[in-house]
Every structure is written in structure tokens, then in C-alpha cells.
Amino acid sequence: MKNINPTKTFSWKKLKNHFQEIKKITINDLFITDKKRFENFSINFENMILFDYSKNILNQKTINYLVNLAKETKCFDAIYSMFNGKKINVTEQQSVLHTALRYNNLNFFLKDKKIYNNIDKILEKIKNISNDIISEKWKGYTNKKIKNIINIGIGGSQLGPLMVTESLKSYKNKLNLFFLSNIDPDQLISIINQINPEESLFIISSKTFSTQETITNALSIREWFSKNINTNLNKNIFSKHFIAVTNNINEAIKFGIDKKNILPLLSEIGGRFSLWSSIGILISLSIGFNNFQKLLQGANKMDYHFFSTPIEKNIPIIMALISIWYSNFWNTETEAIIPYCDNMRFLPSYLQQLNMESNGKSIDRNGNKIKYQTSSIIWGDVGTNGQHSFFQMLHQGTKLIPCDFIATAIPNHNKYKNHHTKLIANYIAQTKALAFGNINDYICKQNIYQCCFGNKPSNSIFLKKITPYNLGLLISYYEHKIFIQGVILNIFSFDQWGVELGKKITNYLVENINKNIQKIIKYDDSSKGLINFYKYFN
Structure with a gap:
């Protein structure tokens, strides 16, 4: 990827000047002057998704400048690099391969057959486990059918499947389905009070198998x-009730997971982009493998639309540009x-994590x-x-808040x-x-x-309807929107070192709090006061 400061581009300067012109124009004015505004500022993607951006404070000149910004920051070079497996996650020296997980043609995008062979093996394993549990071929240690699936994971290992x-x-x-993510024991207790161990399968989802919340919950x-099975725990019993991603x-084997019950997770897949990977085993168990494939x-x-469509009609890129228009101008x-x-x-x-952890x-x-x-x-x-809570601020508050409204034309229940x-x-x-007021x-x-x-x-x-296929379209184009924002804004979207810092401090604190010392005298004054307050009661 090219490392270009967007504010130094010719287009950014044009946009700054243009903003001074258009800030005096209203959405109502824009509709009055353009009788075909909806047609000119909407994209119908194969009658599966309609994207209408006509109710924004922008005109064709705005779009032209934004499109030129994408061109000046070499967006398509970056797209090509990601899809072709270049190491665009520079700070971790890795490729970004979530798009490879949903391929359907070896001649498209990545040309590494070894990676596709690994993905095929993972998909086959997801299919076999899903089919065995759904068909009741896979039974618990007392020969009872599996009724409960408990996912033990946090972040992308929980938010995506959920x-x-x-x-x-x-x-x-x-x-x-149950999701055990929070380290707060209230969630753990709530789940175990609802399940029978003889009828439950536990999925431990952790890329490193060291995430503190996940491993703490898994050990508990x-x-x-x-303690709740009617016999001594052995490897055969454990293998009927525990799998790992x-x-x-x-580390998974050390924990006691049978190797045949481990689904590999590629190191090039970030947690917030992982629902397409082995993490998707929970999705496949819930809706069946065939529907999981339709999601992919x-x-x-x-992906194909994003990779091959000119910027002017490229939904993820237009969405990204509109977001930059509002946040920076x-x-x-x-x-x-x-x-x-x-x-x-x-x-x-889900989009909160995807966006804010990335950018x-x-x-x-x-x-x-x-x-x-x-x-x-x-x-x-x-x-x-939301109309009966925060919409009051959207309509009459002092903040300008761009919104994405999402709906389905065909209901699930006729x-x-x-x-x-x-x-x-x-x-x-x-x-x-919101656009036109009153x-x-x-009355006004x-x-x-x-x-x-x-x-x-x-x-x-x-959306035409909520289906696995259409949901796959929607998630993918938000992923690409966020990626393009990162490209234009000249940042690395695929690391999350801020998250890692908190984990390191937590591990250090746990070790020190557990020491049998009545008062802790280390740390800053606030942290010391909080630790001492906790230790007073424990």
C-alpha cells in the first residue's frame, strides 16, 4: 500500500474549499434542484441490496472530489494487495486473508493453492462436525443427544457468531446456543444453571489459546x-463434549482437547474478521452447513463487486468516502x-468492534x-x-450524527x-x-x-430479505468500507495494539492483587487506592 497523507492531496484541498460552499445548502435544496436525485445517488446491487445515499449533504461535485481522493490515495492498489495476499498488516508482518475464506473460484484473487487446500480441509471439518451433531450421530458420553452448544470466546470469537x-x-x-464471553461469573453461573453436562458441547474459541477471559471461563x-458427570473424567468422555478453535x-492439546476436535484458525485472520473461518463452526451448527456456505x-x-467495480458505483468505497466527508469536513x-x-x-x-478496533x-x-x-x-x-429513546437527539439535538438505516423488504413471517x-x-x-424536518x-x-x-x-x-446469502453481502461490504477508510486515512487497520496493552496490565495486576499482602504500595495513586479498596473486602 502507498503511504499517502490524505490531507496533502489535491482532492483534500478541493474538498475543504467545496465544504465552504455546500455547508450553506440543505438536503431539501438538493432534492429541489435535482429531480432525479434518488436515481443519481443510489445503487441497486442485483435487487438484493438497495443503497440509497441521496439523503446526504453532498452533490455530484462532492462525489467527484471524494472519488478523486480515493484515486489519489491509490485505493485499488491497496485492494489488489489485500486480495492477492500481500503483507498489508505491516506491524505484524502478515497477510490479511479473510476474503480467501469465502472464495468460489481458484482463478479469482489469491493464487496460493496451498492456502485454499487448508481452507477446504477446515470447511470439510466444519461440515462433518456440524452434520454429526445436527443429525444426532455425535452423542454425549451417556449416549444422550447434544442439545446445547456453548461458545467460550470473546471479541470476534463471540460477536461475529452471535x-x-x-x-x-x-x-x-x-x-x-449459549455465549460465554464475559469474565464476570454471573454470566457463567447463568449458563451452567440452564444446561445438563451430558447434553452439552463446549467450543473454546481463542486464536492464541491464551486470552485471559476465555481460558479462565474454559477452566471453570x-x-x-x-464435578457434574457421574464418572471419572477421561479423554474419551472429554472428547465427546469439548472442541477448540x-x-x-x-496449548489446546495440553488443555485436554482431542486433536481430532481442534479446528485450526489461520494466523492471517483477525478476530473481528473471523466469522468466515473455523469460528463459524457455531454458525454452521445453528443454521446448517449449507446455509453457512451461502453466507460465504x-x-x-x-468481494467481487468491491474488487472489480469502478469507484463511482462501488458501494463499500462510496460508503467509506461519505464517512470521511462527515468526520473530517x-x-x-x-x-x-x-x-x-x-x-x-x-x-x-458487531460493527462497533469491526470499525473502532480497526481504525x-x-x-x-x-x-x-x-x-x-x-x-x-x-x-x-x-x-x-430507538425512536422512543435517542431519536429525540437525532431530530432536535445539537449534534450532527450520520445514520445508517437498515431494513428488509420481505418479512420473515408473512x-x-x-x-x-x-x-x-x-x-x-x-x-x-431527519432530512426534511417540519x-x-x-405546527412548527x-x-x-x-x-x-x-x-x-x-x-x-x-435488503430484499434476511437470508444467509444477503447477510453475507451486507457484512462483507461493511468490512470493505472500513478497510477503504483505513487505506485513505493512511492507517493500519488490521492490528490492535491498544487492546494488547490492556491485557498486559491486567495480567500484571492479577498477579499482584493475588499476593498475600494487605496493602499494595506500587502503582499510581488512583490505581493503588482502587486495589486497596478491593483488598479491604477480600
Whole structure:
């Protein structure tokens, strides 16, 4: 990738001057002057996803300058490098291969057959384990069928599978899914109170097999399991109830996992991009391997669009450019993700990690301190619930907050189509109200407190229906949006050293707090006070 400071480009300077012109123009003005604005500022992707960005404060000149910014920062060079396995994760000297996990043609993208052979073997293992458990061929040590799947993992090892399995709940089979991520014992206790060890399969998901929260929870589960079975724990019993997803095969074996129950995790796959990998075993168990494959196929289709479509019609790149437009020229600080689909309620949390862990950086690829904005703060909630809480601020508050509204045209349940019609009416009404407000209405002229001034930007993302394939499309294009933002903003999106620092300090603190010393006199004054308060009660 080229290391180009975006603020030094000709396009950035043009955008700064252009901003002074367009900041006085309203969204309403833009629609009045362009009678085909929706047609000109929307992209229909194969009737599977409609991306409408017409309700943004931008015109064709804005788009032209933004497109030129992408060109000046050599976006397609970076895309080519990622898809062809170049070591773009420079600080860790690794390739970035999550797109290789969803390939469907060896002549497309990466040309390394060895990697594809490894991926094929992993997929075959996911398929076999999934089919054996779903068909009840795989049974527990007392010959009872497996009813409960407990995923022990955190971060990408939890958020990805949780978001996908909940989003695709209408495809879910009879297996009960549980996610044990938090080190807080309340979550652990809540789960073990609901399950029978004889009917449960535990998946320990950790790339390094050393993540503190995951291994602590896994050790506690192993202890609970051995105490609650009616015989002595042995390797044969353990192998019927525990599997691992990891890059550290040796540590998993030391823990007691049978080698045949270990699904390898490629080192080139970051946690927040890992749902397509062996981490996806939970998705496959929940919706079946065939549907898991459709999820991969949808993502691959968006990969192809991203790789081969000119910038002007490239959905992920346009989305990335719009985000940069607001954060760096309008000085917005946050973006709201609002899915009008209850099953997709975990999407904002998933995208929060994907975006903020990737692009929450303040040092550029040249090693210099950054003086412009990188990652926005990502937050959100499911509609219509949000309309009765934070939407008040969106409509009448002092913050300018770009929003992504996401909905599905075809409901999951036709029996309640009336509900879905009202849901979609709310979805469209909110984007309309944000954009145009009510300043011309009689009620606003009579009472200033009821005025909504509008001119609040949003994107509308309309899926045909929530299916594994379409969800794959959606996730993939958010992944690529975030990657392109990182490319243009001249940062490394695939490391997360800020996360690592907290882990190191935690491990040091645990060791010291556990020492049999009544008062700790090390550390800064605040940390010392907090430790001493804790030790007073323990």
C-alpha cells in the first residue's frame, strides 16, 4: 500500500474549499434542484441490496472530489494487495486473508493453492462436525443427544457468531446456543444453571489459546463439567463434549482437547474478521452447513463487486468516502447504525468492534501522529425501539450524527405482514423526518419547541430479505468500507495494539492483587487506592 497523507492531496484541498460552499445548502435544496436525485445517488446491487445515499449533504461535485481522493490515495492498489495476499498488516508482518475464506473460484484473487487446500480441509471439518451433531450421530458420553452448544470466546470469537446466528434466527435448528464471553461469573453461573453436562458441547474459541477471559471461563467450565458427570473424567468422555478453535494447537492439546476436535484458525485472520473461518463452526451448527456456505457465497459476491467495480458505483468505497466527508469536513464524531429488524439487534455492536478496533488509530502508516479524524464512534440500537429513546437527539439535538438505516423488504413471517408494513413505514418516515424536518409545517410556525429543522444525513440500506446469502453481502461490504477508510486515512487497520496493552496490565495486576499482602504500595495513586479498596473486602 502507498503511504499517502490524505490531507496533502489535491482532492483534500478541493474538498475543504467545496465544504465552504455546500455547508450553506440543505438536503431539501438538493432534492429541489435535482429531480432525479434518488436515481443519481443510489445503487441497486442485483435487487438484493438497495443503497440509497441521496439523503446526504453532498452533490455530484462532492462525489467527484471524494472519488478523486480515493484515486489519489491509490485505493485499488491497496485492494489488489489485500486480495492477492500481500503483507498489508505491516506491524505484524502478515497477510490479511479473510476474503480467501469465502472464495468460489481458484482463478479469482489469491493464487496460493496451498492456502485454499487448508481452507477446504477446515470447511470439510466444519461440515462433518456440524452434520454429526445436527443429525444426532455425535452423542454425549451417556449416549444422550447434544442439545446445547456453548461458545467460550470473546471479541470476534463471540460477536461475529452471535450477530449472525441471531440475524438468521429464522433458519435456526433445534440446538440451543449459549455465549460465554464475559469474565464476570454471573454470566457463567447463568449458563451452567440452564444446561445438563451430558447434553452439552463446549467450543473454546481463542486464536492464541491464551486470552485471559476465555481460558479462565474454559477452566471453570472444565472443573464444573468434571464435578457434574457421574464418572471419572477421561479423554474419551472429554472428547465427546469439548472442541477448540485455535491457532495454538499445542496449548489446546495440553488443555485436554482431542486433536481430532481442534479446528485450526489461520494466523492471517483477525478476530473481528473471523466469522468466515473455523469460528463459524457455531454458525454452521445453528443454521446448517449449507446455509453457512451461502453466507460465504454472499460475502464472496460482494468481494467481487468491491474488487472489480469502478469507484463511482462501488458501494463499500462510496460508503467509506461519505464517512470521511462527515468526520473530517463536518467534524462529526459518531455514526449510528439502526437496523429495523429485531433479529439484527447485535449488528451495531458487531460493527462497533469491526470499525473502532480497526481504525481507532492515531499514528499513520509513516509513523507520524495524525492531525485528522480516523474512526468515528459507532453506536446504535434496533428500530423502532430507538425512536422512543435517542431519536429525540437525532431530530432536535445539537449534534450532527450520520445514520445508517437498515431494513428488509420481505418479512420473515408473512402471518404478521401488517406489522412489517408499519415497521417499514417507520423506517422510511425517520429518514424523511431527519432530512426534511417540519419547518414549513403549520405546527412548527406556531410553536418553536416542536420544530425539527431537518438537514440531518442518513443512508438507507434496503435488503430484499434476511437470508444467509444477503447477510453475507451486507457484512462483507461493511468490512470493505472500513478497510477503504483505513487505506485513505493512511492507517493500519488490521492490528490492535491498544487492546494488547490492556491485557498486559491486567495480567500484571492479577498477579499482584493475588499476593498475600494487605496493602499494595506500587502503582499510581488512583490505581493503588482502587486495589486497596478491593483488598479491604477480600
